[in-house]
Amino acid sequence: xxxxxxxxxxxxxxxxxxxxxxxxxxxxxxxxxxxxxxxxxxxxxxxxxxxxxxxxxxxxxxxxxxxxxxxxxxxxxxxxxxxxxxxxxxxxxxxxxxxxxxxxxxxxxxxxxxxxxxxxxxxxxxxxxxxxxxxxxxxxxxxxxxxxxxxxxxxxxxxxxxxxxxxxxxxxxxxxxxxxxxxxxxxxxxxxxxxxxxxxxxxxxxxxxxxxxxxxxxxxxxxxxxxxxxxxxxxxxxxxxxxxxxxxxxxxxxxxxxxxxxxxxxxxxxxxxxxxxxxxxxxxxxxxxxxxxxxxxxxxxxxxxxxxxxxxxxxxxxxxxxxxxxxxxxxxxxxxxxxxxxxxxxxxxxxxxxxxxxxxxxxxxxxxxxxxxxxxxxxxxxxxxxxxxxxxxxxxxxxxxxxxxxxxxxxxxxxxxxxxxxxxxxxxxxxxxxxxxxxxxxxxxxxxxxxx
Amino acid sequence: xxxxxxxxxxxxxxxxxxxxxxxxxxxxxxxxxxxxxxxxxxxxxxxxxxxxxxxxxxxxxxxxxxxxxxxxxxxxxxxxxxxxxxxxxxxxxxxxxxxxxxxxxxxxxxxxxxxxxxxxxxxxxxxxxxxxxxxxxxxxxxxxxxxxxxxxxxxxxxxxxxxxxxxxxxxxxxxxxxxxxxxxxxxxxxxxxxxxxxxxxxxxxxxxxxxxxxxxxxxxxxxxxxxxxxxxxxxxxxxxxxxxxxxxxxxxxxxxxxxxxxxxxxxxxxxxxxxxxxxxxxxxxxxxxxxxxxxxxxxxxxxxxxxxxxxxxxxxxxxxxxxxxxxxxxxxxxxxxxxxxxxxxxxxxxxxxxxxxxxxxxxxxxxxxxxxxxxxxxxxxxxxxxxxxxxxxxxxx
Numbered sequence: 001x002x003x004x005x006x007x008x009x010x011x012x013x014x015x016x017x018x019x020x021x022x023x024x025x026x027x028x029x030x031x032x033x034x035x036x037x038x039x040x041x042x043x044x045x046x047x048x049x050x051x052x053x054x055x056x057x058x059x060x061x062x063x064x065x066x067x068x069x070x071x072x073x074x075x076x077x078x079x080x081x082x083x084x085x086x087x088x089x090x091x092x093x094x095x096x097x098x099x100x101x102x103x104x105x106x107x108x109x110x111x112x113x114x115x116x117x118x119x120x121x122x123x124x125x126x127x128x129x130x131x132x133x134x135x136x137x138x139x140x141x142x143x144x145x146x147x148x149x150x151x152x153x154x155x156x157x158x159x160x161x162x163x164x165x166x167x168x169x170x171x172x173x174x175x176x177x178x179x180x181x182x183x184x185x186x187x188x189x190x191x192x193x194x195x196x197x198x199x200x201x202x203x204x205x206x207x208x209x210x211x212x213x214x215x216x217x218x219x220x221x222x223x224x225x226x227x228x229x230x231x232x233x234x235x236x237x238x239x240x241x242x243x244x245x246x247x248x249x250x251x252x253x254x255x256x257x258x259x260x261x262x263x264x265x266x267x268x269x270x271x272x273x274x275x276x277x278x279x280x281x282x283x284x285x286x287x288x289x290x291x292x293x294x295x296x297x298x299x300x301x302x303x304x305x306x307x308x309x310x311x312x313x314x315x316x317x318x319x320x321x322x323x324x325x326x327x328x329x330x331x332x333x334x335x336x337x338x339x340x341x342x343x344x345x346x347x348x349x350x351x352x353x354x355x356x357x358x359x360x361x362x363x364x365x366x367x368x369x370x371x372x373x374x375x376x377x378x379x380x381x382x383x384x385x386x387x388x389x390x391x392x393x394x395x396x397x398x399x400x401x402x403x404x405x406x407x408x409x410x411x412x413x414x415x416x417x418x419x420x421x422x423x424x425x426x427x428x429x430x431x432x433x434x435x436x437x438x439x440x441x442x443x444x445x446x447x448x449x450x451x452x
Numbered sequence: 453x454x455x456x457x458x459x460x461x462x463x464x465x466x467x468x469x470x471x472x473x474x475x476x477x478x479x480x481x482x483x484x485x486x487x488x489x490x491x492x493x494x495x496x497x498x499x500x501x502x503x504x505x506x507x508x509x510x511x512x513x514x515x516x517x518x519x520x521x522x523x524x525x526x527x528x529x530x531x532x533x534x535x536x537x538x539x540x541x542x543x544x545x546x547x548x549x550x551x552x553x554x555x556x557x558x559x560x561x562x563x564x565x566x567x568x569x570x571x572x573x574x575x576x577x578x579x580x581x582x583x584x585x586x587x588x589x590x591x592x593x594x595x596x597x598x599x600x601x602x603x604x605x606x607x608x609x610x611x612x613x614x615x616x617x618x619x620x621x622x623x624x625x626x627x628x629x630x631x632x633x634x635x636x637x638x639x640x641x642x643x644x645x646x647x648x649x650x651x652x653x654x655x656x657x658x659x660x661x662x663x664x665x666x667x668x669x670x671x672x673x674x675x676x677x678x679x680x681x682x683x684x685x686x687x688x689x690x691x692x693x694x695x696x697x698x699x700x701x702x703x704x705x706x707x708x709x710x711x712x713x714x715x716x717x718x719x720x721x722x723x724x725x726x727x728x729x730x731x732x733x734x735x736x737x738x739x740x741x742x743x744x745x746x747x748x749x750x751x752x753x754x755x756x757x758x759x760x761x762x763x764x765x766x767x768x769x770x771x772x773x774x775x776x777x778x779x780x781x782x783x784x785x786x787x788x789x790x791x792x793x794x795x796x797x798x799x800x801x802x803x804x805x806x807x808x809x810x811x812x813x814x815x816x817x818x819x820x821x822x823x824x825x826x827x828x829x830x831x832x833x834x835x836x837x838x839x840x841x842x843x844x845x846x847x848x849x
Contacts, residue, residue: 028646028653036644037678039575043544062676063563065659072674074654079644079678082564082571088540089575092488111512111595112534112560119537123488142672143563145598178531180475180482185762187475187482191524194514205597208521210514211531212486304651 013395013430014402014444015422016056016100017049017414018277023060024309024375025279025406027299028077032409036079039089045411046090049097052418053432055443056098056129057090058222058242058404059083063107063140068308069317075305077410084116091124098440100129100222106155107135107144110165110203117219118170118211126215126439131222131242134159156229161202163221163237169209170218172196178212216439217449235261239273239446242404246278246379251399259398271446273401279408280380280387282416289381296408297372306368309375313353323368327360379403388424395430459785459824460741460795460837462552463498463810465491466509467529469802470745471767473759475529478804486531491538492545494803501811502825504836505550507583507688507797510535512559512592521591527763536568543576550833552581552688552706557628558621559587559596562671566632573680578832581686584629584704586621586696620667622695627666629687629703634662636684637844638674660846682834683841690743692770697727700738705839707738708797710771711788717742718791739794739837743771747801748781748809755805771799778813785814786823 019042020026027033034041046057062080066073083101091099099120103113121128134155150158173194179186194208221238225231234241235258245254251274259269281296283289301309303323311318314330321328330353360370380387394400407413425431437443468475468485475482484490498506514530516523535553542551551572555565565582573580587593593601602613640658647655662673688706691697700707707724711717721740728737745767747756752775760766767773774781785796800806818824830836 029648037574039543039577042575064672065674065676072654072656072659074652074656077653078676079639080676081574082568082677084537085540085568085571086575088537089543092492092541092544107561108564109559109596109598115512116534116537119533119541122486122533123538123541125487142670144561144671145669173531175483178482178486180480182476182478185476185527187529188526191526193530203597205595207591207595208514208516210511211533214486302651 010430011395015054016404018058018404018406020060024076026077030409032412041411050094052422056100058100061102096435098127102131104135105159105162114166114169118214121214128219130219158202161200165198168196172209173212175213216441241274243276246276246377248399255398275402275404277404278377278379281378286382293378301372306371309371324366330357384420384424387421392430460504462505462797464507464799470799471759471801473762474802495542499546499549501815505552508535508553510554548828550579554583554585556585556587557625562628562631566635567677570677570680573685578681583688586625624668631664631671635675639678682832701728701731701733708743710743714787714791717788717793721792741795741797742793743797745769745773745799747775748806778817781814782817
């Protein structure tokens, strides 16, 4: 236990390690960026996060290689794993940290996915998490039997029924029924174990589930939707919102909205945790960190990357423009095929282009400066102590319940944070010094899954 | 001096073992079957004996003696992990052992299955394989809900329909393996270039669309997972019927057969070689492993009799059932091998007794005769089977 006195009002911080593993934020040109799908890289990242007593380790998902202007995109770090398969491999080299896979409800079926998540929860002794995404990108359909399908609203309907079905499966076979009484010949004490039936607009299935309830019963559920539909879905269904509002003022507005929705839905607002994804830059002083942040931003957003990102939003070829020159005007490009795969904020490209263009005009930004300004989130800057203060303040003032941190390199990006910032947070009494819960859910301070 | 023919030994792990009553006398608390340690101990036991690989069964349903799944037995072992996920969980607890889990092709997405197997190969640095399985079970079809498989019981289905359905499911499996192999090849080994002057992480010309169109699915690709360490993890097929022989001969590396004795084993080897010729398979030929249920040890016959009595009926199996001492099993193994079998996938009657009798009885007996390896020498599962790393079909000639 920490010996430092906890100040009243200092709320405990939740921290996670994001492993985006295919992202413009990762500086792959840095010598510290290791092999992308090497098991040793993943083991380093997850062990570092566990050494830092972080709550969880989260993997992103891809269902296709990104394309740009009709060609495979080649500028960002890329090459992934099948998330759940990797997390099962990492479960065996860790003991406490939560393991969260991002998995689409659009291109999976409930029985198979519920079984895989239950397997992870059993094999990790209660540390499974599922970041539920709905796939909006019709181009992913080209890799699946289902093909490109489901309009926006339908995707949430499917996700909702998917989750309800998965819960039915996880609840269908209580662990207490596994008695294993050899002499009496009773492996289970109920011949109906696992029986379930789901008849709905999305799924019509029935039978018996293949696994008894796992230690957490249900994995910890995470969701990232930001639209009104998405927020409501989260309030109705999940434990953690992986939000995009890392900037504290925007964070407070989002936080207030979601917690109000939770109260209105009769849910304890503390039972839904809000965690923006963000990055940080550690320095010897605040000015040193700011200087490093600028340098790092220019390494994250290369000239080629800046042009490509602007092309995605502008919807036309800009390869004859200078990344360090002025931002070209927006035209109505709605008749030009959109390259897809990258739409920050999820807004239609033309509205987004207008907003970006206005900002570039107002702040007199070059293309590269604009892309840095609108895409990067070096939210926390300063010495380890200053960063610890910023995080503590953000959580105290309800900008967030905690953060999903992504390093600037992979797999070493969180090494310095764990070594220098985590002890500062622990000294402030806002972050655990030991894992105390038996499961991921308990470590988050969430109540057990309610009765069937 | 004759070069000894390498013998391959795999062990099929499932539940408490393959006898339905094996769990009843095992000193294993039932909850332990649903934790990592139980399986890690079995894998460690197999690895200590230098076994080629372990396999895991999988269905999209709970185990049941009835194809509909609607039985009311409480005395049978039930509950099974996702096989690929379980294998992944054991990779960090082993260094040499191979893993060949079942993944079903009938109701699943080829993209997910191929990336999961590729990932298993990455996390095990080249020790993954995949047993392709066709599902004809109505209960699995009901659990997934994507297509209907006619119920065989109780009403019965016209045999022509059944025959056609079977052929279709096997053809789909062949497409599934083909598209998986293409996806594994869709990243060339040197696709990541990290070229600073041009800002390119990838050479996009070294990634390839697979552009597969089949009767039940199409996949454009490329994969999202870089090429696995083995290039293409070995693919196995359990072959009881002609459809499966054809599937194996066309697209697998390993075939499991279920001979009744050594003569049948030799006959099956001949039959498979004939199908290989028929479909124009190129070298290397299939590695043919015989599936065999084994009860091993001085007390094997008594144990089996006791379990049969507890289960209410003698154990039945698609594979032959061996009961005898480690020496007798070693002799059986060598006799079948002389008939052309490349190795065995042993299904222990129980893990608690028969797995141990295999690893600590059979294996030392074979080693003493110079018939089985005493140490692991190859880094990958393919290499263990004498298979080279395949050329990438998309790499520029």
